[in-house]
Amino acid sequence: MKILITGVAGFIGSNLANQLLKRNHEIVGIDNLSYGSLNNIEEIISNDKFQFIQGDICNPLLLKDIKAELIIHLASQKIPRYSSAYRTLEENSIMLKNIVNKCLADKCKILFASTSDVYGKNKDLPFKEDSDFVLGDSTVKRWAYALSKIYGEQYIIANSDEFGLNYTIVRFFGSYGTNQNLTWWGGPQSLFISKAFRNEAIEIHGDGLQTRTFTYIEDTVAALINCVESKKSDREIFNIASNPEEEISILNLGKLIWKLINGEGSIPKIVFIPYSNFGKYEDVQRRVPNITKIKENGVSSHRP
Ligand SMILES: NC(=O)c1ccc[n+]([C@@H]2O[C@H](COP(=O)([O-])OP(=O)(O)OC[C@H]3O[C@@H](n4cnc5c(N)ncnc54)[C@H](O)[C@@H]3O)[C@@H](O)[C@H]2O)c1
Numbered sequence: 351m352k353i354l355i356t357g358v359a360g361f362i363g364s365n366l367a368n369q370l371l372k373r374n375h376e377i378v379g380i381d382n383l384s385y386g387s388l389n390n391i392e393e394i395i396s397n398d399k400f401q402f403i404q405g406d407i408c409n410p411l412l413l414k415d416i417k418a419e420l421i422i423h424l425a426s427q428k429i430p431r432y433s434s435a436y437r438t439l440e441e442n443s444i445m446l447k448n449i450v451n452k453c454l455a456d457k458c459k460i461l462f463a464s465t466s467d468v469y470g471k472n473k474d475l476p477f478k479e480d481s482d483f484v485l486g487d488s489t490v491k492r493w494a495y496a497l498s499k500i501y502g503e504q505y506i507i508a509n510s511d512e513f514g515l516n517y518t519i520v521r522f523f524g525s526y527g528t529n530q531n532l533t534w535w536g537g538p539q540s541l542f543i544s545k546a547f548r549n550e551a552i553e554i555h556g557d558g559l560q561t562r563t564f565t566y567i568e569d570t571v572a573a574l575i576n577c578v579e580s581k582k583s584d585r586e587i588f589n590i591a592s593n594p595e596e597e598i599s600i601l602n603l604g605k606l607i608w609k610l611i612n613g614e615g616s617i618p619k620i621v622f623i624p625y626s627n628f629g630k631y632e633d634v635q636r637r638v639p640n641i642t643k644i645k646e647n648g649v650s651s652h653r654p
Pocket residue numbers: 356357358359360361362363380381382383384385386387405406407408423424425426427428441445463464465466521522523524525526531535536537
């Protein structure tokens with residue numbers, strides 16, 4: 351299949367492109383390198399079946415001459431902890447509109463990267479694909495990210511209803527592994543690993559009792575490949591996550607990573623960062639996935 355991947359030099363994009371090429375797909379990858387890196391794609395850059403275009407997806411002209419049967423739209427702004435809510439809302443909506451217009455014009459399918467953050471503060475756990483979204487008020491800028499993804503999901507489904515757009519929407523719960531961004535951009539798991547390796551204190555936001563689950567990148571990519579190659583993924587939404595039993599508090603994650611890297615006997619260096627440092631901020635206290643749907647559809651995350 352000829353596939354366009356946006357955000358190809360980022361964490362998930364680079365790992366996914368690598369595996370899709372091994373399965374003989376042809377890949378055009380776009381990235382403006384705002385958060386991704388050429389190092390992430392150095393293994394594949396000279397592959398005959400891979401073409402890299404450096405550019406901004408906010409510019410629709412960039413997409414004009416590309417031909418693809420499927421667009422995997424990964425490029426995104428994330429939670430504006432250390433960045434701007436305006437940029438998250440503006441860039442995510444402009445990019446999505448450009449990609450959807452391209453899909454409609456070329457009659458190709460979109461695979462859209464959404465997030466577990468859409469479930470927000472919903473206390474009804476674990477989160478199923480049809481669970482409610484419970485966000486905080488509009489003056490808390492962290493919700494800009496979830497909102498931009500909810501808008502994206504609704505926009506895609508509305509385009510499917512009106513104009514027949516084919517789609518798959520995936521909601522990732524935190525992934526980790528090779529090529530992850532080693533700042534907060536990559537999530538706590540990647541920052542904690544880089545801090546522990548440098549013997550620097552692990553920064554915990556709030557009291558660290560908030561919980562998450564984490565998925566190894568090979569499993570995330572395996573699930574994505576099944577979504578790419580299986581017709582069963584058409585017009586469906588899937589959580590891509592590990593088992594709910596993997597739920598761990600951020601504080602315990604920090605301690606675990608520290609001990610795995612610096613030895614069982616080493617006392618973890620931990621520093622607590624109050625939420626007030628991010629202005630008016632709210633965290634999600636528990637985030638637990640239900641992955642029954644992706645398993646039942648044969649789109650499960652076994653490794654290829
Ligand atoms: N990594 C996770 O655990 C996780 C969790 C939930 C959702 N997601 C979603 O999955 C997708 C991929 O996440 P990731 O962790 O690989 O992110 P990433 O930041 O590592 O990769 C995204 C890539 O998009 C590029 N990009 C951003 N804006 C661009 C633009 N305007 N034009 C061209 N390129 C642009 C960046 O340079 C980066 O390389 C994102 O949509 C993210 O919201 C990821």
